[in-house]
Amino acid sequence: MKFGIVVNEGPYQHQSSDSAYQFAKAALAAGHEVFRVFFYHDGVNNGTRLTVPPQDDRNVVERWSELAQEHELDLVLCVAAAQRRGLLDADEAKRNGKDADNIAPGFRISGLGQLIEAAIQSDRLVTFGD
Amino acid sequence: MLHIVNKSPFERNALQTCLRLAGDGHAVLLIEDAVIAALDSTEPAATLKDAMQRLSVYALGPDLAARGLSEDRLIDGLEAVDYDRFVALACEHDATQSWL
Amino acid sequence: MSEGAVKKLMYVNRKAPYGTVYALESLEVVLIGAAFDQQVSLAFVDDGVFQLTRDQSTDGIGMKNFSSTYKALGDYDVRDIYIERESLEARGLSLDDLQPLTYEDEDDDWAEKDSIRVVDSRELAALMAQQDVVLSF
Numbered sequence: 001m002k003f004g005i006v007v008n009e010g011p012y013q014h015q016s017s018d019s020a021y022q023f024a025k026a027a028l029a030a031g032h033e034v035f036r037v038f039f040y041h042d043g044v045n046n047g048t049r050l051t052v053p054p055q056d057d058r059n060v061v062e063r064w065s066e067l068a069q070e071h072e073l074d075l076v077l078c079v080a081a082a083q084r085r086g087l088l089d090a091d092e093a094k095r096n097g098k099d100a101d102n103i104a105p106g107f108r109i110s111g112l113g114q115l116i117e118a119a120i121q122s123d124r125l126v127t128f129g130d
Numbered sequence: 131m132l133h134i135v136n137k138s139p140f141e142r143n144a145l146q147t148c149l150r151l152a153g154d155g156h157a158v159l160l161i162e163d164a165v166i167a168a169l170d171s172t173e174p175a176a177t178l179k180d181a182m183q184r185l186s187v188y189a190l191g192p193d194l195a196a197r198g199l200s201e202d203r204l205i206d207g208l209e210a211v212d213y214d215r216f217v218a219l220a221c222e223h224d225a226t227q228s229w230l
Numbered sequence: 231m232s233e234g235a236v237k238k239l240m241y242v243n244r245k246a247p248y249g250t251v252y253a254l255e256s257l258e259v260v261l262i263g264a265a266f267d268q269q270v271s272l273a274f275v276d277d278g279v280f281q282l283t284r285d286q287s288t289d290g291i292g293m294k295n296f297s298s299t300y301k302a303l304g305d306y307d308v309r310d311i312y313i314e315r316e317s318l319e320a321r322g323l324s325l326d327d328l329q330p331l332t333y334e335d336e337d338d339d340w341a342e343k344d345s346i347r348v349v350d351s352r353e354l355a356a357l358m359a360q361q362d363v364v365l366s367f
Contacts (some may be wrong), residue, residue: 001221008230008367015162019136022192026213032221041255041367080258111263119363120237120266124220126134127228127366131359147244147276150316150351197273227242227364 003027004122005037008129010024010045011060012053017046020128021063026070028071037064037073039107044082047075047107061104068106076108076114094105131222136162136230139174144173144229149181157223159216160189165197170205179205189218233313237362239268243278245367247297252347253281254296256367261299264306271361272303273354279317282328282346297329304333304345311345314354 005024009016024034039046051061068075077087083096089109093101103109119125133152139145145160145167152158158181160168167178168189178187182205191210194201198213201210211219241260247253263270274281281300288295303311311331318324331345349357358364 003220006365015136019161020361022213023216026217030214030217030218033367040259041251081255098295112259113265115259116239116266116268119239119263119365120268124226125363126220126226127230128136128230129230130137131361143276144244151275151314151358153355192246203271225362225364227358227361228366230244230366 001027002094002116002121002123003032003036004035004125005126006045006118006127006129007037007039007043008041008063010067011044013042013123014121014130016128016130017043017060017064018058020126021060021067023126023128024067024073028067031039034071034073035122036076038115039075039120040081042081043129044077044085044087047082047087047104049102049104051076051104065104065106073106077103077107077109078115079109079111082109096103131156132219132226133158134173134226134228135160135164135167136228138163138166139172140166146177148229149177149185152181152185154184157186157188157194157219159211159219160187161216162190163193163197164187165189165193168194168204168208168210169199170203175205178208188215188219237268238271238360239263239357239363239365240271240361241365241367242273242275242358242366243275243281246277246280248291248293252367253278254294256297256365257299259365259367260303260304260308262313264308270308271312271357272308273312273314273358275314275317275354277317277329278320279313279321279323282313282331283323284329285329297315300329300331303331309331309333309343309345311347311358312354313346313348315348315350318348
């Protein structure tokens with residue numbers, strides 16, 4: 001089965017990102033494909049490079065980066081939602097005259113078309129949000 | 131259809147609306163705070179029990195455990211499942227719908 | 231843009247506008263998604279019905295008024311807009327409280343037709359059950 005996963009909320013504030021991560025892990029362990037994980041609304045905050053969570057708790061962002069690396073996952077942050085919330089890659093930062101970029105490894109910024117494509121190409125689209 | 135509900139019935143009307151709009155023979159999976167609805171002792175339990183005549187209802191075990199809720203307090207017939215089964219349920223049904 | 235069979239895609243809106251971002255950002259998905267030629271419909275349920283009220287004026291709250299954007303849905307070929315009757319009634323609203331949304335039917339000499347259909351729960355449940363993908367925000 002090919003899964004598309006949508007994450008609508010940011011790390012720590014809601015359990016959405018955690019639930020999505022556990023689901024993705026279980027799906028991969030069962031031999032399924034995760035076509036894309038699309039982060040929308042505050043979900044784009046899962047892609048920040050600047051997170052410094054306490055040592056005794058999970059590192060939500062890093063966990064996604066590691067899962068992406070291990071399984072070659074496509075983690076996409078919606079560009080419009082990201083711009084609103086101050087998540088910029090190097091190109092976006094330059095284009096918009098900002099003095100820094102802050103995207104974590106394994107994430108890329110792209111348009112809403114990627115969400116629709118995931119909806120069309122996946123066998124199942126599972127949404128985690130508030 | 132696999133309906134996924136993640137908010138407590140005391141916080142949000144998501145479960146109520148889900149039950150109103152879920153078709154006969156569909157499945158409902160309670161995750162995150164929505165596992166509260168799976169307890170036999172709550173006020174809204176009657177509505178869920180009623181809906182279970184036409185829907186299969188599940189609760190995510192890890193979310194129950196996280197909230198200190200033992201599986202023997204669940205509504206009779208409501209099954210606790212793990213993430214592996216969550217994935218399997220998503221495969222078994224032809225689509226998923228999240229009620230946020 | 232898409233290969234293979236066309237999917238039935240429904241966008242479900244259950245939240246009021248402005249209190250949260252979901253109404254605005256879900257509308258953005260619908261507009262972008264229109265380019266993908268799928269069989270798209272929108273459902274407004276619970277507080278989602280408030281997204282379509284007439285005469286929204288946001289000057290006092292300092293937020294962008296995006297209510298006129300819904301009028302563009304017809305131009306984007308989004309012409310199946312369902313409003314749950316029970317949600318309207320529970321909130322003391324009627325269709326008259328909502329802005330009219332229309333599309334031009336190319337198969338009927340471009341006649342302007344209503345995109346909005348008020349449906350009861352049973353009918354909406356049946357429509358939802360037919361969907362290949364449901365997007366919730």
